Amino acid sequence: xxxxxxxxxxxxxxxxxxxxxxxxxxxxxxxxxxxxxxxxxxxxxxxxxxxxxxxxxxxxxxxxxxxxxxxxxxxxxxxxxxxxxxxxxxxxxxxxxxxxxxxxxxxxxxxxxxxxxxxxxxxxxxxxxxxxxxxxxxxxxxxxxxxxxxxxxxxxxxxxxxxxxxxxxxxxxxxxxxxxxxxxxxxxxxxxxxxxxxxxxxxxxxxxxxxxxxxxxxxxxxxxxxxxxxxxxxxxxxxxxxxxxxxx
Ligand code: APR
Numbered sequence: 001x002x003x004x005x006x007x008x009x010x011x012x013x014x015x016x017x018x019x020x021x022x023x024x025x026x027x028x029x030x031x032x033x034x035x036x037x038x039x040x041x042x043x044x045x046x047x048x049x050x051x052x053x054x055x056x057x058x059x060x061x062x063x064x065x066x067x068x069x070x071x072x073x074x075x076x077x078x079x080x081x082x083x084x085x086x087x088x089x090x091x092x093x094x095x096x097x098x099x100x101x102x103x104x105x106x107x108x109x110x111x112x113x114x115x116x117x118x119x120x121x122x123x124x125x126x127x128x129x130x131x132x133x134x135x136x137x138x139x140x141x142x143x144x145x146x147x148x149x150x151x152x153x154x155x156x157x158x159x160x161x162x163x164x165x166x167x168x169x170x171x172x173x174x175x176x177x178x179x180x181x182x183x184x185x186x187x188x189x190x191x192x193x194x195x196x197x198x199x200x201x202x203x204x205x206x207x208x209x210x211x212x213x214x215x216x217x218x219x220x221x222x223x224x225x226x227x228x229x230x231x232x233x234x235x236x237x238x239x240x241x242x243x244x245x246x247x248x
Contacts, residue, residue, distance in 0.1 A: 021100045
């Protein structure tokens with residue numbers, strides 16, 4: 001792994017415009033379980049039963065009780081880890097411009113990253129299904145499930161459920177960032193959910209170097225990524241940034 005760390009630091013030293021696509025794996029070391037693989041949330045509950053917009057519309061109480069309250073408990077106490085902080089350092093070094101995250105935990109912003117596209121929305125806000133009023137998740141009264149807005153409508157997380165579109169402005173800005181970068185860091189994603197997993201393909205086709213950080217291979221490995229650094233996001237990202245600072 002040492003030589004790949006050095007290679008990534010070299011690639012970043014030469015880069016002018018780095019972008020990153022992150023997934024649940026970058027937040028695992030912050031105590032947030034991934035969706036797939038060992039310990040994954042979807043191993044315990046069926047995403048089509050609890051994370052699909054049709055399931056929510058059919059039975060919001062079930063989705064609030066099983067998915068949303070669990071997510072709230074987990075996200076409320078999570079803190080950024082060395083990987084989130086490493087990306088903040090890359091931004092301060094003038095390398096990283098935009099993070100496209102599939103995560104809804106807000107940890108990139110909490111760590112200090114300033115340009116984060118929340119591809120699947122975020123869990124910090126709830127939105128009324130009738131009047132569109134937004135309320136911070138931590139300020140929502142959970143004593144009544146599902147929580148109701150003053151207008152009588154029910155609140156839903158400001159996340160993108162399965163069966164829903166990516167907010168068009170996030171999709172277009174992500175595609176542009178992917179097409180304009182010269183290095184795309186792909187950190188902690190299983191790369192199985194579209195259209196997010198197509199983002200690195202756009203970068204590759206635009207001539208960027210694609211670097212994967214993941215303990216495991218993904219469909220991008222060997223097909224789109226120039227190389228995979230096998231390891232945990234916190235450790236690997238921290239070591240790459242430390243090596244980069246020696247080069248600069
Ligand atoms: N460091 C880096 N990567 C890790 C770590 C770690 N410590 N631990 C696990 N991983 C990797 C796993 O190997 C896997 O490839 O993180 C990835 C997690 O994959 P998923 O759980 O599928 O997460 P993600 O790719 O973000 O899922 C995409 O699917 O369910 C939807 O909306 C949800 O945004 C999510 C989307």
